[in-house]
Amino acid sequence: MSNRYLPPVETGLTAKQVKQRQAAGRQNTSLPPLTRSIKQIFRDNLMTLFNLINVGLAGLVVWTGSYKNLLFFFVVIINTAIGIFQEIRSKRQVDRLSILSEAQLQLIRDGQTLTVNQAAIVEDDLLAISRGDQLPVDGIVRTTTGLEVDESQITGEAEPVLKATGDPLTSGSIILGGHGVVQATKVGDGSFIKRMSKAAKQKHRTPSELLTVINRIIKVLTIVIIPLGAGLFIATLMRGASQNRAILGTVAAMVGMIPEGLVLLTSVALAAGAFTLGRHRVLVRELPAIEALARVDTLCLDKTGTITSGQLTFERVEPVSGQSEAVVTQRLAELITAIDDDNETARAIRTALGQPTVDVQTVQPFSSARKWSGAQFNGQSLVLGAPEFILETVPKDLAHRVDQLAQRGYRVLLMATVTALTTPRPQAPQALGLVLITDELRPNAQTTFGYFENQDVALKVISGDNPVTVASVAKRAGISGTDQLVDMSRVGAQPDYAALVTDYNVFGRVTPAQKERLIKAYQAADHTVAMTGDGVNDLLALKQADCSIAMASGSEATKSLADFVLLDSNFDAMVQVLNEGRRVINNVERVAALYLIKTMYSAALTLIFIFMHSAYPFEPIQLTPISSLMVGIPTFFLALQPDYARITGRFMRQVMEIAVPAALCIVGYIVGIMLLGHQLHLPYAVTSTLCVLLTGVISLNALIIAARPLNRFKIALVALMALLFAAVFFFGGRVFSLVSPWNWKFALLYLPLIISANPVFILVQNGLGKRVLSRIRWR
Known part of the structure; x- marks a missing residue:
């Protein structure tokens, strides 16, 4: 301390001294932002494993010259663009709120007390600190009135430490009592809190159930999708099919296995939730906390x-x-x-x-x-x-x-x-x-x-x-x-x-x-516990809770730790926070089953058709009406519906109660259609059209169940999707490589199958599906 310049406690640094330190780079920095940069958002949304696989599959389709089968790739592009747009919109909202909630510090300069943010601090600045402040720089105590400090971020010991004049203070420390003047000795990258990035967040919260399940699905698919695709491609060639037919069938199988919409839906739902809460003056510091609070x-x-x-x-x-x-x-x-x-x-x-x-x-x-x-x-x-x-x-x-x-x-x-x-x-x-x-x-x-x-x-x-x-x-x-x-x-x-x-x-x-x-x-x-608080006496409890909420009028240490900050210090806003969290999770849970149906039946069919003496029943373009009309478009609207029911904690089971029976029905119908086609010597165009039709009809039944409880809007939505799906067959058959349904001989095949789809689906869901699900232990 004796070797360091000590500005007078009464006056602090002069304006000239501050400019000299700023010019020399001896200035503090802001805390890392809560959100990713726009560059990171683009990179993380574009450079995903599934997008890379889709690019490779699109290249294979180009190789075949069947350009209309590239339609799936344009859907991928649109989905990615929506995800980027929503996250950037949410980022801007959160960044604006972060500025409003940013810690304000008292500096002594030129004999005056100034209120600044932590980025304005320079080396040797004098900070007037009091109970509830969190120190953003390393420093030494110049004057003190019973200064008690929590240094658990550094030492791990929760006992308060009494500081005297001349004692060092480490950034990240929380002032528990008293007040004093501290001189900044290490700022920016040299400070402890910068080296330990967000030291206040000692406790890493348990990953959300929603994200855990989705990440588990992605991990499994990452392991199986390429080997299954390669196996199907080789098996198709060995059966004497053309290279183009093998490529298109393999691409259709792999596109079907990728639930890119589910990943998009989850990230967009959480980002949109943060945006909505921002409009209600609630800062969301961690997106998964929206789910955590919904489960409280x-x-x-x-x-x-x-x-x-x-x-x-x-x-x-x-x-x-x-x-x-x-x-x-x-x-x-x-x-x-x-x-x-x-x-x-x-x-x-x-x-x-x-x-x-x-x-x-x-x-x-x-x-x-x-x-x-x-x-x-x-x-x-x-x-x-x-x-x-x-x-x-x-x-x-x-x-x-x-x-x-x-x-x-x-x-x-x-x-x-x-x-x-x-x-x-x-x-x-x-x-x-x-x-x-x-x-x-x-x-x-x-x-x-x-x-x-x-x-x-x-x-x-x-x-x-x-x-x-x-x-x-x-x-x-x-x-x-x-x-x-x-x-x-x-x-x-x-x-x-x-x-x-x-x-x-x-x-x-x-x-x-x-x-x-x-x-x-x-x-x-x-x-599942949420804790609200506004003072340093609440810090330990806020750290321990599954979800923490702080008032903007509370201590800076509390705000830096909390998952949510109520910017108007209005606890009534918690009603909106709870509702938004429940809406996001309930709706994602509601529509996740629709994405997993496609993933499950595609994986099962790929495995079956490796050994079956028939070509894969779909071309890539034939999956587009199913993916868009039975899954993508309706789930977007269903995800915006109000649903404030309490979270049950049965995410995976509830998803599988719809997805497993639907996938079983689709696989059963498709295998049956291919066997029937073999017996009746039906051309590939007829069997693939029947497969698309039955897959869409069963998916429509699953959509109806996922949309419950039905209201006028949902009934209209489902009806519109059904009409558009029918229009694809009656008016867009040539575009989607489908046989026209106007042929009465063809009608004799598809009408009985369509009529049987609903009772078969209900039977499987209430019978075999429940027995299978009851034998599985869900966590």
Whole structure:
């Protein structure tokens, strides 16, 4: 420290010194963006394995000279373009919101305090930091008033560290208490947080079920698609078919196996969800979190800032032990001035009582773990905080009065004289009076929480305040089960958390470590848990939760960690977040089966026709009406439909309940048609047309089931797809290499097959399909 230039604490760097450091590149950088760059979006959407396979298949079709069979490749191009457009649109929305939620820091320059973002910091800048800030640069402490820091990002230890003047601070550290001035020593690429990229995100969340299933499908297809295609091509040639016929059949088989639309649909659905939430002033920091929140069945709420507005008001003091109200009030004003804290409680008291002049010797800033703060000043030592954490044993009459006030919704703090500011409890505390603070409910709290409970989301309140106060406020907000409350300061050092989460709904006097353990207990009981918070006392719980939500008005550390940031600090927006997540996942689940039908029957048919003495029943262009009219177009519209039902957690099973029976029916019909064609010596054009027709009809039945519950829009959509599919046969047969259905001899073949398709599909779905699915263990 002695070898480093030390700008005066009162004035900081001059404008000239700042420009010199900027010119020398000694300037900080912004955090990595939440979204991919436009270049990365293009690269990642274009350079996929399936797109590369499609390019190769298109090249083979060009080789045959059958250019109309390239239609599948134009569909791939359109799908990719839609995906790129949607992701770029979502990126721009998220980037705009990221700027609005970006951390703002206080710098001292030229004797003035400036508010800037972290990219504006230069080496040797002086940062004025306080509780809730997350340090964006490495530095040294120049001045401090009881600065307590969480360095768990670096050391792994959650215990707060007290920092003195001259002590080093590492970027990524979170200020838990006190305030001070820190000089930046390492900025940009030299800082710890830059080297450890997003150090606050220590916990990697479990991959979403939706993405896990889709990635598993892609992994399997990656292994089997090329060997199956090669096997079919060789087998077709060995049977004496022409090279062009072998190529077209192989291309049709491989195109059918690729569920490119499913990958597109999932990414577009999540990107569109982030865009929609952005319009409701909700920043989505991780797209998979949309799914995580949709699956939430337990929502843990912090009282202040979530149930209440967080705008605290000082009401009055109630002296104890014969003290004068005027004297106690004056000493409270002096204590708050001496502590010089910047939390909501301190601001409310300071606003009401002013700031008298005091001579401060020692300060113990507020800590969420200690739940009290104090100072030695004017020859006296005073503390303010939760009575249970200041007094070893709260006298019965005082405890009774605290309960009475808490039941009326007051936040009750105890002010006491002490002989020393020791931790975790001060020495020899003597009560002076009770300090009463009020906090108003959020305007639409009852409506919002009522909605969540109607949606089968259990609400749990976890707060550092008195449990009686918390329960009273929660009851006024319409949260059920508020009579089941517990004081976590009285449960002992090693309580049974599993029993606690079973027996109670309201938890008061909770320490940050206990909040984390409660979240773990809910998760161990097989619940998907979301946690809301706005202060540093919520950080551990937010990290542990499956999904975390922060208020924009909360601490910078909390916002940097959360999956969602409510930019207007309006908890009512959570209704839209939950609905959007459920809509995305329910709709993807609804239509995923339609994509997998094609994948399953294509893979099965490829394997069968390697050994069957017939050419593959489709050409690439013949699959286009099925892929577009029975899958691609209707799924796009179905994915936009409102569906806010609770997520069942049975994604793979529900998909397979439609996909497996449909695929079995299609494979059965096609094998039957090819055997019939062999017996009747039907030309390839007739058998392939029959295969296309029956595949489309069964896919239409699957579409009807996937669209349930039906409404007028869905009925019209399905009817339109059926009419367009029929028009392909009646008016576009030549384009799609199909036999005209106007021939009465041909009608004698296809009409009985069409009539039988629906009852056969229902029979397979309710019979064989269910028996097969019941034998499979789903995770």
